[in-house]
Amino acid sequence: MKRQQISSCGLDFGTSNSTLAIAKDSTASLVALHDNSPILKSAIFFDSETKQYFIGQNGINRYFEGSKGKLMLSLKSILGSSLLNEKTAVCGTYVTYKDIIGLMIKYIKETAEHNLNSELTKVVLGRPVRYHDTNDAKDKLAQSTMEQIAKEQGFKEVLFQFEPIAAALDYESTINTEQLAMIVDLGGGASDFTIIRLRNKNVQHDRKSDILANYGIHIGGTNFDRDLSLHSIMPLLGKGSHMFGVNGAKLEVPTSLYYDLTTWHLLNFLYSHKTINNLKNVFLHAENKELIKRALVVLEKQLGHYLLQAAENSKIKLSSQPDDRIDLSKIEHGLTVVTHRSDLEESCNGLIAQLLSAMQQTISNAGVVASQINSVFLTGGTTQIPAVQNIIKSMFAHSQFVTGDIYGSVGKGLAIEAATHWV
Numbered sequence: 001m002k003r004q005q006i007s008s009c010g011l012d013f014g015t016s017n018s019t020l021a022i023a024k025d026s027t028a029s030l031v032a033l034h035d036n037s038p039i040l041k042s043a044i045f046f047d048s049e050t051k052q053y054f055i056g057q058n059g060i061n062r063y064f065e066g067s068k069g070k071l072m073l074s075l076k077s078i079l080g081s082s083l084l085n086e087k088t089a090v091c092g093t094y095v096t097y098k099d100i101i102g103l104m105i106k107y108i109k110e111t112a113e114h115n116l117n118s119e120l121t122k123v124v125l126g127r128p129v130r131y132h133d134t135n136d137a138k139d140k141l142a143q144s145t146m147e148q149i150a151k152e153q154g155f156k157e158v159l160f161q162f163e164p165i166a167a168a169l170d171y172e173s174t175i176n177t178e179q180l181a182m183i184v185d186l187g188g189g190a191s192d193f194t195i196i197r198l199r200n201k202n203v204q205h206d207r208k209s210d211i212l213a214n215y216g217i218h219i220g221g222t223n224f225d226r227d228l229s230l231h232s233i234m235p236l237l238g239k240g241s242h243m244f245g246v247n248g249a250k251l252e253v254p255t256s257l258y259y260d261l262t263t264w265h266l267l268n269f270l271y272s273h274k275t276i277n278n279l280k281n282v283f284l285h286a287e288n289k290e291l292i293k294r295a296l297v298v299l300e301k302q303l304g305h306y307l308l309q310a311a312e313n314s315k316i317k318l319s320s321q322p323d324d325r326i327d328l329s330k331i332e333h334g335l336t337v338v339t340h341r342s343d344l345e346e347s348c349n350g351l352i353a354q355l356l357s358a359m360q361q362t363i364s365n366a367g368v369v370a371s372q373i374n375s376v377f378l379t380g381g382t383t384q385i386p387a388v389q390n391i392i393k394s395m396f397a398h399s400q401f402v403t404g405d406i407y408g409s410v411g412k413g414l415a416i417e418a419a420t421h422w423v
Helices: 059-066 097-116 136-152 165-170 219-234 258-259 265-273 275-287 289-300 304-318 341-345 348-364 388-396 411-423
Strands: 009-014 017-024 029-032 042-045 052-055 071-075 087-092 094-096 122-127 157-162 179-186 191-198 211-217 243-246 250-252 323-327 338-339 375-379 402-405
Touching: 009 097, 009 165, 009 411, 017 097, 017 122, 017 411, 029 411, 042 059, 042 097, 052 059, 052 097, 052 219, 059 071, 071 087, 071 265, 087 289, 094 097, 097 136, 097 265, 097 402, 097 411, 122 136, 136 157, 157 165, 157 411, 165 179, 165 191, 165 211, 165 375, 165 402, 165 411, 179 338, 179 348, 191 348, 211 348, 219 258, 219 304, 219 341, 243 275, 258 265, 258 304, 265 275, 265 304, 265 323, 289 304, 304 323, 304 338, 304 341, 338 341, 341 348, 341 388, 375 411
Parallel strands: 009 122, 122 157, 179 375, 375 402
Antiparallel strands: 009 017, 017 029, 042 052, 042 071, 087 094, 179 191, 191 211, 243 250, 323 338
């Protein structure tokens, strides 16, 4: 079969999901990465029995089916951190987290090349407005690390574009009129905002003057999962309960365990003998031993990912229905917890307030007022949460609301950027 003349692409390596797209004549299309789906879960599972690794939903399925090994998610969250070059034991050897991200990029590239029957050598990678909210050095390190990883996996030319601008390019390909748009990209690990002029007939090539403001914060869907879990699941494992100190004083059980249990990239560190022994000591002095016993089961059976997946699934369900029942029977027979949409809203009030503040800052940075925004383009899974939608719509009451390809807009916009750069 004759190879297609496709060499450039856009790659959105996300905290929760990843996509790759190609574009021709300003029309972008996503490439299948998992079965027939273009949406790949950003996950990798190292099977300790077969000594193999499995990417995406395949890896998640093997973990939940009971295969022994190590599941890793939200690896994008550690870009720029000291964890990146630390080594972890997988399948009888030690590899760095940077190498693990490399395995995922390699899989995405090779799968896309196979499905396209063409070699991809040029890529525009998406990046959040801020990998790190306050540390410029870590922010630069995160991008340079991603560039290095991409080149190590065979991309010869690598460019970057802010993810909300990529989403704006995807939206722009669907409209015919000039607009001042607010792009709201709420992903798994970050929330990014851009105010941009689209279809500006006065600008032919350089789009920099079209971009009035970019702003981002390190808050995303995984933070909503965490806060819902802390609110509704972790109390069943002893969060907020008490233990007795050496002098008989009643103390609250240390909370650090519960915060680590609700953070994807920290889960695998919790299954050590040291952490389990520390919790056994808490158990001995606990007022309600049954609660701490459940927490011990979670550590001993390595069920942290199971709990966070349960919280994520419940968050998604509560976005379209008033309540949900979470099955926790892997911890204890018959154990369940009912969650309500009000639980999600109450637990995430602080996050929503930060999103509101970020949007206000974006408007201020752009030097406009909300009433001047013609359209608000929504992308990213977190935009599906009703309370989040409500706060955005109340802020832009006079704007048109457009929901893009929730998981694919960024990838398609990156491909449009690639096609523009590498004609």
